[in-house]
Amino acid sequence: MQKNQKFYIVVFYLTHVVKGGDTIKKYVILLSSILIAGVLFSGCMQNETKTETPTLKVAYLPTDHHAALFVAAKEGNLFKDKYGIYMKEIEPKKKYELYENGKKVADVELVQVVEGGAKIMTLMAQNQIDIGLNGVPPAVFAIDKGTKAKIISALQGEGSAVVIRKDIPANNWEEFINWIKEQHANGKQVKIGYPLPISIQYVMIKKALEAEGITYTEDPNNKEAMVLLINCKGQKSMPQMLSQKELDAVIAWEPTPEVLKTEGIGKPIVYSKDLPPKGMWKDHPCCVIAASEDALNNKRDAVKAFLKLIVLATKEINENKELVIKDSAEWLGVDEKVEEESIPNMKFDTNPEPLKEGTYLFVDVMNKQGAMDGKLKGVSNKSEIDNILFDFSIYNEIMKELNE
Structure with missing residues (x-):
């Protein structure tokens, strides 16, 4: 029996069975009503508490291409003190709490995928993750074939x-x-x-x-x-x-x-x-951040806070190479000498505009090879490609807030 049902039974009993006059009945009814209201209000508050903090499931690959995530996860105190947005570690490399301006915005669950970006996009198609850090091609192929997702930011190039x-x-x-x-x-x-x-x-x-x-x-x-x-x-x-x-x-x-x-x-x-053809791959896009349309529609604030943290982590990476070398080596379990050689071969940049030209080139190459058979099949118009693949609205909001 539900708690509310029990209270109604008590009220009925007190008002219809207990003797003692109308005055007593009035007091009983008033007291019971207050108790019932308290229970109902408490139940509503409990339901709100359960749903107000969303969980973001974020998949990534074991590569320093995703160093911005490693730095964001490992340097919580730095981001808290400097920017007021940070991830609090609950379980290393797996569970975190995302805070902005002293308020908990989301629970974050990190999922390492070793098979590659295609696996990440498969998980997204199955609604098992909200955000994926992976290469341009897996995201493009998945969206072409019907996965409801958008590329929301660049992450890294070359490498x-x-x-x-x-x-x-x-x-x-x-x-x-x-x-x-x-x-x-x-x-x-x-x-x-x-x-x-x-x-x-x-x-x-x-x-x-x-x-x-x-x-x-x-x-x-x-x-x-x-x-x-x-x-x-x-x-x-x-x-x-x-x-x-x-x-x-x-x-x-x-x-x-x-x-x-x-x-x-x-x-x-x-x-x-x-690599040849000469000049073709200079500044080529590599990894991006993709988000499911469900997350963009139903967890937008959480997605925005997470992306803002990645943007700021990328800023820290470009200003402090020693930090990214240390954090990447620790996260990936490799010698720092490896990262000292590796990190300089990459360009860390979240700006999505340069990403577009490289993506247009990739779509064109894949269409010529007959690899596109869905939404992007035969598509060469850049505006149409933009509409199918990209949603940079959250990124643009973040840039305005950061005055960049």
């Missing part, structure tokens, strides 16, 4: 490299291309690994090989092509595959290139900004 086995006699991209040609002349096929088919690294290595006139295939039965491209299904297997000579080279995002270098497994020969 990938081609790494070859340490025993290969080449020290730069040009020498590596010549080595590939020599191997082909001797009847040998060069094997290059890439993280995932839905990744900017996959697109870049294909375009770079095409620019050099190097033929490639993904079919292991095709022995005529000069290069066999191999899907490594993430980057975890790359060190072992290189060291055991299952691969001759990989294209990977940081900090894997520097890990391979530090561990003596491979040597980076070209960073993504310098």
Whole structure:
């Protein structure tokens, strides 16, 4: 039986059974009404308390491309004292409370995904996460195929490299291309690994090989092509595959290139900004922040506070390299020397405007390859692409508040 039902029974009993005159009855009715009102009001307050603080589920990859998140999570006191917005750690790397101006805005649950950005967007499509930090291609492909999400901010650009086995006699991209040609002349096929088919690294290595006139295939039965491209299904297997000579080279995002270098497994020969075609990948977008439309509609204030913290964390990163090196090394469990080599290869910037041109280029390349089969199929109009992929309204509000 519910509490309110019990109170009504008490009232009925006191007013209809208890004797003692109308005056007593009036007092009983008044007292009972006050008690009932208190219970009802208390129930409403409890319901409000339960729903007023939303939970933001945020997915990210184990890469220093997402260093802004690591810094924001680890440097709560810094952001509290300096900006009045911060995350309070409840469980390291997993649970946090997000505060702004002394008020709790949201509970934040961090979800590390090792499989890649495509997995993050799948989780978003399944309503298991609200925000995803991942590459442009996974976000674009997912939205093309119907995932109800928008890219709400840039996060980071550049930050990938081609790494070859340490025993290969080449020290730069040009020498590596010549080595590939020599191997082909001797009847040998060069094997290059890439993280995932839905990744900017996959697109870049294909375009770079095409620019050099190097033929490639993904079919292991095709022995005529000069290069066999191999899907490594993430980057975890790359060190072992290189060291055991299952691969001759990989294209990977940081900090894997520097890990391979530090561990003596491979040597980076070209960073993504310098890959051919010449000038095509300079300042290229890499990682972005995507949010589900449900979160944008129903958790907007929480999303805004989280994005503001990331914007401020990015500012701190660009002003204090020692801080981001330390926090990234601790979060990822790598030596600080790795991050000292890795961080300078990236550009941390949340401004979404430069992101647009690189995204238009990616959509165009994917359409030419027949990879787009949904909302973006055959779409070349920039305004239409903007409407499908982007929502920068929250970011623009934040910039006005920060006077930037």
